[in-house]
Every structure is written in structure tokens, then in C-alpha cells.
Amino acid sequence: MQDFASLELVGKRVFLRCDLNVPLKDGVIKDDGRIKASLPTIKALLDKGASIIIAAHLGRPKGEAKPELSLAPVAKRLGELLGKNIIFPGEVIGSQVTQSAQNLKAGEICLLENIRYSAAETSKEEGERALLAAELAKLADFYVGDGFGAVHRKHASVYDLPKLLPHAAGFLVSAEVEVLKKLTQSPDKPYGVVLGGAKVSDKIAVISNLLDKVNVMAIGGGMVFTFLAAQGKEIGSSLVERDLIPTVKDLIAQAAKNGVELHLPTDILVAPTFSADAPAT
Structure with a gap:
């Protein structure tokens, strides 16, 4: 470049x-x-x-x-x-x-x-x-x-x-490209990444690529609900890309096969509606 x-x-x-x-x-x-x-x-x-x-x-x-x-x-x-x-x-x-x-x-x-x-x-x-x-x-x-x-x-x-x-x-x-090169080509170990964002569809290629390189991966943001749904958990009316649930199941299986620790949030707040004044239930 x-x-x-x-x-x-x-x-x-x-x-x-x-x-x-x-x-x-x-x-x-x-x-x-x-x-x-x-x-x-x-x-x-x-x-x-x-x-x-x-x-x-x-x-x-x-x-x-x-x-x-x-x-x-x-x-x-x-x-x-x-x-x-x-x-x-x-x-x-x-x-x-x-x-x-x-x-x-x-x-x-x-x-x-x-x-x-x-x-x-x-x-x-x-x-x-x-x-x-x-x-x-x-x-x-x-x-x-x-x-x-x-x-x-x-x-x-x-x-x-x-x-x-x-x-x-x-x-x-x-400078950012040089950092990305290091993280994707010759990262120090152990290597962990934290990924967020609303849509899994924006991150599938990144997640799949990184699962061959990282030791630990933590998923957050709105896309976590597609992962939870892929695990068979109830997610109510939370944001989810249902058409990608099979793909996410494959990613979870890939992580297990590669020995990657896959972490999802365990402290999700549940409310009846998505609004600032919604009471926690």
C-alpha cells in the first residue's frame, strides 16, 4: 500500500x-x-x-x-x-x-x-x-x-x-494497517479479541478468519443474540439475524474444534421494551 x-x-x-x-x-x-x-x-x-x-x-x-x-x-x-x-x-x-x-x-x-x-x-x-x-x-x-x-x-x-x-x-x-497486519499475520500469544456490533452478517468473515489465530474470543453488542439463539436460548424480541443462525452454529463448532475459548455476556439486562425508562424484569 x-x-x-x-x-x-x-x-x-x-x-x-x-x-x-x-x-x-x-x-x-x-x-x-x-x-x-x-x-x-x-x-x-x-x-x-x-x-x-x-x-x-x-x-x-x-x-x-x-x-x-x-x-x-x-x-x-x-x-x-x-x-x-x-x-x-x-x-x-x-x-x-x-x-x-x-x-x-x-x-x-x-x-x-x-x-x-x-x-x-x-x-x-x-x-x-x-x-x-x-x-x-x-x-x-x-x-x-x-x-x-x-x-x-x-x-x-x-x-x-x-x-x-x-x-x-x-x-x-x-498505521492501522500495520497493526492489522501484525494482529492477523504474526500476533503475540496468547491472543484474545473482543468483537461487537449489531449484525453478525458484518462480521462473519472476520470471525471465521480469526478463529484460526486466536486463543480467546469474546462476543458482545447486538450480534450476541444471534449467538445465544444458535445455542438454543430464548432471546425474546431482541435483535437477531435468524437466517444466519446455522452459520453461527458452524462458527461455534469451529471455535470448539480449534480450542478457542468463546465467551458471551452473562449479565444481560432484560426489559419489556427497548427504551431508556423500561423497568428491568
Whole structure:
């Protein structure tokens, strides 16, 4: 996987996909950790003589321009951390964005509005994503991906856009990939993993692969109920993927065969409804 160290970026515009999905309350950033984590890549690109167009998402606006999910507070905080003005056109695409990108000088940064304001970003229709990616590609000469929290998404700015520009990984993605290589190829023993998430369907390949490498596996999150159902336990109306129960039974059998200790939660709280004020029964 190529990083951007070898790229000649003097006078070039770089489209940088970041993970700036910070917690906001009443327009105030409660934790700027993800912004700070993006700074090394941003500074390195500037040091190489580039200008930067940054794209990121915030929450799940589902294709609507929701003011409470605007990246305006992020632009302000990023400017404070870098000690420079951040150009913020307030749109994802359009004439104002195009003009802002074309006018960028080396060392300048333009932050686009929440990329998920465009429904095409997360569309399941390849053609819709491709159209957005083509518009975004016009803004820059190179693409650098540094939003590790989104790299698994088949989204326009993550999956389709890198196909249209010379591309490389940022520092965050490169570092995470190195960690994953170690954990999947030459982990220290004993080796334990904790997996969570709502759906088993998102994790089947990961679980199956890791069962050949780990000594202990702990399953949590919503997907635990599919495991409990596979063991024949009652789960009421809890989240479950019933069509995957046979697959999960196979995973449980694979764990036993490989001598992997498979742990499921034993302290599940039961309530009549899924709500904050539901009484425990």
C-alpha cells in the first residue's frame, strides 16, 4: 500500500478524506480527538507544498443538509489547531466549491461541508456514487485516504473517488494497517479479541478468519443474540439475524474444534421494551 511520501505534491491539490466525526452538542465540539489525530497527515501534506481539499462526514444526515450536523464548528477548530484560516464554502459540490478549490494556493486548506449531505455519497446505486466521485475528482490532482473509521464503506468519497485519481494512504490509515497486519499475520500469544456490533452478517468473515489465530474470543453488542439463539436460548424480541443462525452454529463448532475459548455476556439486562425508562424484569 502506497503512502504519500513518494508523491511530488508541490503546487498540487490533494483531496484528503478524513474522519472528523466528532461529538457535538449545541454546535460545540465535546471531544476534538479525531481532529487532532488528522493533524500529522495534514501538516505533512502542507510541508510537501500541497493545498488540501478535506472531505469528512458528521453523523448520519441521510442526504439532508441538517444544520446540527454541519462541519462549520470543525472548520473553526481545525483552523485554531493549525493557526490558519480554513476555507469553508458550506457546500459539498457546486460552483462555489469548484471556485474555492481552483483558487487554492500552496499551504491553503478548504474543508467541504458534511459529505453525507449529498445522498449520492452513501447511495447503494453505483451510478449515483460515480457521478459524485467524478465531480469531486475535478477538485484535485491526488487523493489521500486517512479516514480509517470509514475505509470499509462503499461510499463515493472512500471507494469510488480513489479510482479516479492517483491515490495513497495517510498516516492514520497506514498505521492501522500495520497493526492489522501484525494482529492477523504474526500476533503475540496468547491472543484474545473482543468483537461487537449489531449484525453478525458484518462480521462473519472476520470471525471465521480469526478463529484460526486466536486463543480467546469474546462476543458482545447486538450480534450476541444471534449467538445465544444458535445455542438454543430464548432471546425474546431482541435483535437477531435468524437466517444466519446455522452459520453461527458452524462458527461455534469451529471455535470448539480449534480450542478457542468463546465467551458471551452473562449479565444481560432484560426489559419489556427497548427504551431508556423500561423497568428491568
